[in-house]
Amino acid sequence: MLATPPDFDVLIVGAGISGIGMAAHLEMMCPNRSYGIVERRADIGGTWDLFKYPGIRSDSDMHTLGFVFEPWKHEKSIADGPAILDYLNRIADERGIRDHIRFGHKVVLADFRPDEARWHVTVELEDGERKLLTANFLYLGSGYYDYDDPYDAGFDFSEFEGQVIHPQFWPEDLDYTGKKVVVVGSGATAVTIVPSMAEKAAHVTMLQRTPTWMFSRPARDAIANFLRKILPEKVAYAITRFKNIRMQDFTFKTARDKPQKVKDALHKRISKTMGNDFDLKDFTPPYNPWEQRLCLVPDDDLFESIKAKKASVVTGHIDKFEAGGVRLKSGELLEANIIVTATGLSLAIAGKIDLRMAGEPVKFDERFYYKGVMFSNLPNLAVVFGYLNASWTLRADINSEFVCRVLNQMEANGSDLATPVLTPEAEAQLEEDDLFDFSSGYIQRGKHIMPKSATAYPWRLNQEYLYDRKVMRKGDILDGVLTFTKAGANAQSPDEQLEAAE
Template identity: 75%
Template sequence: MLATAPDFDVLIVGAGISGIGMAAHMEMKSPNHSYAIVERRDNLGGTWDLFKYPGIRSDSDMHTLGFDFEPWRHEKTIADAPAIMDYLNQIVDERGIRQHIRYGHKVVSADFRDDEARWHVEMELNDGSTTRLTANFLYLGSGYYDYDEAYDPGFDFGEFDGQVVHPQFWPEDLDYAGKKVVVIGSGATAVTIVPSMAKKAAKVTMLQRTPTWMFARPAKDWVANTLRKVLPEKLAYRLTRWKNIKMQDFSFKLARNKPQKMKDTLHKNIEKALGPDFDRETFTPPYDPWDQRVCLVPDDDLFKAMKAGKADIVTGHIEKFEKGGVRLKSGDFLEADIVITATGLKLAVAGKIAISHNGEAVKFSDRFYYKGCMFSNLPNLAVVFGYLNASWTLRADINSDYVCRVLNHMRATGTDLATPVLTPTDEAAIEEDDIFDFSSGYIQRGKNIMPRNSIEYPWRLNQEYVIDRKRMADDPLLDGWLTFSRADARATGTKDTGEQLEAAE
């Protein structure tokens, strides 16, 4: 065994949903392993603490965006950021996690050294100084987008004399009462902001280059709230969670297999909210439902704002920004005191951390995903990249559970390296798949930096939670790909066989 122990068995990067979920799983399933969470910001919550724009809320139900181990107790299943923050704070306090969080620690680089079986992690502190921690295993709960930069479509604001705001960097003192607002974009952020700002603004216009598929649902789940009244809380939560998982899966597959039927259903719901004379073209994208994420409209809030004359949707292309508003190529002019550029996020891999292995830089676009959790030929590293067609936390839960299985196996067998090994011969035989079968702009812009994807398990980031959940929990760790070894064994040129490790387990 190694002469000196690392600072921690596991270092978790990020105190958002993914990082807190991993810590909670470790408390339950790997309690004898030490860990710390390092968070670049001064508060936990990740996305839910970063974004401050009006109305920020979940775009999926909290019975699946919530953790499998902690029931969602709020009456509304579509929750705002303060309610989600309450949920996360309750978990870190009740489960003894808060004492493990170190705020103001921005990870800039991490190098894994085989001979020591540990990561050397360099961090910048808020005061400009640097520090280092070592850990046997690194778990990245750093999200999927760039915290420092949003996507910049290259707008030239020219003579525009109003305020320009991007939702990712929302000024908390922005006064928009009685103002005319143009929100550029048609994704989930725009669909959230428009009805919320319409409550105070004189008029809010959502300017879309192309329409987005939208579906309305109540913010309260009457089934969930009924079950909570008649069943034990945890049982009611499990039943509601499974119902929603199956509904998500059914809706996604229906959209892919019978797109016209899904289009008709979505249009029917919009007609119910806006009336039979609604402009169908405004709500008919040039792609099928779930070729991009379908936007949630809770309690018809966007449609109600439109019916009240407080909001509208305009489809068009920007010619230029002028004094007092936006000129479209059609010649139409949209008056604006404030322009909100809800134009999307910028994808980032591994939190933009400079990852290296024995001093050699790791290029993730050269690596294959392993079980949507680890990477080919890279030891002791796991990440979370949530589902595109379901709630993020579903993947965070199964990845955390899987990594705890790996940690416990390493402890039981006296090994300190867990590596998904892919030989050049095996790699050459892999048939690759498109990692994201989605046409969303932020997905397409970031695909060049994403890891590689196979058409077959385990070398892929899959998009079917029900299948992933079963395989991650039930498939043997010793699958012929994931190799467990000792640092001293590598140093002497020997390794433990799978049979030896299995016997030790």
């Protein structure tokens, strides 16, 4: 072991929802642990600081996208980007987290040295200079997609005479007043952009290859706002959070067990706004609800834009992009001055960091998830990959709390290595599961880089929050799999290492 301590007990990568949440949990549960946050951007917020497209908002209610420890106080439970940033900034300031953040620090390499029980982390500053930071434990709150390169659908825009915009890199000075806009895509981003741009544009067309299941709900949660008037803030928030978590779980399971029932309910909501004579073909996907994530339409904004003739939805295949717009294979021309390519994200594992152990590259696709937070035979590393069928922060909260419990166990038994041990013999007995039982394009495109998931706990990334919460918050840390050892001992097994080091 080195005589000098590491720069940090815990180094958090990313100052978005996941990173801020982990820092808050460390403050509450591990006050004696030192920590730092490295953030490549100039401010906190992650996705909510990066995306600047019109109407940017949550596609989950803020009583579950908000943290378990910090009530959401705004009237709208479906919040816009600035309100979410305000929430995160307030937490960072009130809890003293901002003082721990180093902005303009991009992590390019992280090498774990088992003999030292510390990560050697190389960060690149904005001027190109590189620095080395060390930490005992590394927590990756770096998100799930490529911040630099969105998905390229391979379109040829050489003949198009207008502007082409990708939502991930929205120009702040874009003036689309009175312009004809075609938004290519039908996911959450497109469903957000279309009604927002329709307020000023001449017309906005959402061009989709395949329809998406959509559900409408009020942006304000009447029950939540009522409870806030009659109950203490934290109590009202806890009740609303419990209600919404249960509703999410019930809806997802019903969609899987009785898909036709959910289809009928979703169509009924659209017809209530658009009228019973409205053709639902553009809102009827060829797959069942929750085989891909449902798209939220708060306050019926998309449907109201269509009713007002300010927006339309077209289902078809692109033939080519011409000078004046998009030519479909049906022969129809969709006129456009601006084309927005809301065609999706590219998945990225571990923030594209070059992760190594003792100098050897870590191949995540050869390792199994451990309880959706750590990885087989990889010490002192945790990540957040949120739920596909619920709010991201639900996973971030329980992962943060679990890691804090692990850190406290390490302190209690004097260990400096925490490793989910999976022997070759045990791995041979595992039955591998489909990591993501979702047909979404970005999920399918990125599967080859993702870690493995087994059919049974603990070697899986589960998609059932209520079960995960029970296991992660109440389950025994000393489960016979997560092994606590000391570094520097010459021994074959983790148990022998700890015994020899003591």
